[in-house]
Amino acid sequence: MTEVDRRVADFESQLKGAGLRMTQQRRLILRVLAEADDHPDAKGIFTRAFALDPTLSLSTVYRTMKVLESQGAIERHAFEDGISRYEHADQEHHDHLIDIDSGEVIEFSSDAIEELQRRIAAELGYDLVRHRLELYGRKKQPARKGGRK
Amino acid sequence: MTEVDRRVADFESQLKGAGLRMTQQRRLILRVLAEADDHPDAKGIFTRAFALDPTLSLSTVYRTMKVLESQGAIERHAFEDGISRYEHADQEHHDHLIDIDSGEVIEFSSDAIEELQRRIAAELGYDLVRHRLELYGRKKQPARKGGRK
DNA sequence: AGCTAGATGAACATCATTTTCATTTGCAGC
């Protein structure tokens, strides 16, 4: 909870600096986001927040996500289904591996891959600004006689 | 043109095998796709094809893209804007580097990165099924006195 | 040439996301 409070406070000062307001709704959404350990979409965030304050509207969630994103407080990702999913940004850079069967999202990071990407871009005459890397995989089955299940 | 004809013919036999028909519209769209050296979206394909046959409808483009994709004749990609873009599939696997300034899409491939991805997935206990890798970069400025422009 | 299931075009449906607009509310200054 202290962790959550710290994030909310951090964000409040960011907003202040940008001449924006810390509203009930932003506080609420930020709390939901900070407590999430998955990658919820707008509707998912709305559902969780709505449970705590049924006056919240979905429009406000979308608007708030934009503000949060432009302040760098969250990151937005769109996996294969094209729907935007969000996660708070105060963590190390990482990419995602998506379990094809369960939809579970697993975070990982690899300096080797980061470096390789930079080098590839450079070889093509580009400075790498950002990238998107998603791996789609299926849980390895334990080896057994007769091969895979 | 021979190349295009070959692709059209190839696809026609694929369709036959699946009990589907080779229509004027599919032929037209396939031709547009085979002649494209970029990554057009549905509207872009529609525009080009419509110029050759103004009876074509956008619905048919969307429907045809689905058929083409399910037959493995094309690949669909959605970059940052979320819009589906298409390219014919009879080429080596590759990833994309997008020029942030111009929107230009550059294809590249790297065995090293493919291998690294496989290894990372394996370390997480997964078999890699597919992946999405996009690099977003900016053209390197030639070095000059005083630094960057 | 005729038949029939698959394909098309036009209009409408969907779904995520954005915008409009009237109303509410942070919060700066008193």
Next chain:
DNA sequence: GCTGCAAATGAAAATGATGTTCATCTAGCT
């Protein structure tokens, strides 16, 4: 602690890509 006003909100309507319906058409077998 009150006031004013610009920023923020809620509800509903708009948007834009994509999908679907349905009456009509046509590819391709016979």
